[in-house]
Amino acid sequence: RKEVEQDPGPFNVPEGATVAFNCTYSNSASQSFFWYRQDCRKEPKLLMSVYSSGNEDGRFTAQLNRASQYISLLIRDSKLSDSATYLCAVNIGSSASKIIFGSGTRLSIRP
Amino acid sequence: DGGITQSPKYLFRKEGQNVTLSCEQNLNHDAMYWYRQDPGQGLRLIYYSQIVNDFQKGDIAEGYSVSREKKESFPLTVTSAQKNPTAFYLCASSIPRPGTGELFFGEGSRLTVL
Secondary structure (H helix, E strand, O other): OOOOOEEEEEEEEEEOOOOOEEEEOOOOOOOOEEEEEEEOOOOEEEEEEEOOOOOOOOEEEEEEOOOOOOOEEEOOOOOHHHOOOEEEEEEOOOOOOOOOOOOOOEEEOOO | OEEEEEEEEOOEEOOOOEEEEEEOOOOOOEEEEEEEEEEEEEEEEEEEEEOOOOOOOOOOOHHHHHHHOEEOOEEEEEOOOOOOOOOOEEEEEEEEOOOOOOOOOOOEEEEEEE
């Protein structure tokens, strides 16, 4: 079983739609969780950290479910500019930082 | 401006040749990482280093080597033992504390083996 697994996609949704991604992790000792956005042929950039209480940043909401060992990302009122690949990342280190990524979910927003 | 610099951006090599990718950071971060990304895939961890003179293998370390002689530098050598080295290589750094781990990435190096 992979340490971090993610919906493969691709997701193709109309502008204005709500879309959700999930990501599961296998190590219950995982410390911290992130969503990154990656544009084509570019480096990933941090979108959001994911906290136990959940967090929201504008149209984006991230949640963590420790009992079921998954994190989620919700994008509301999607824009054309949201088209990208979304990568979840998990810090699975206990005393050190070993950060593992999921395989990424490609999102395309159509007009 | 603080950041991570990777070089070269594009690199071509012949089969059987070793090649070294440079990664330098001036963020004063202790932890540095190397990831490999293949087309349509996520990032796979090659090596990571928490402090100077120490590093650990990631999930796909075979055929690669690293050194961490300075805090600012974490070069990656792709050796001839790496069977399929054509890929996009990303270097990153972070502050290594449990419960944290935001990564700051360089712009990447694209290696093509001819």
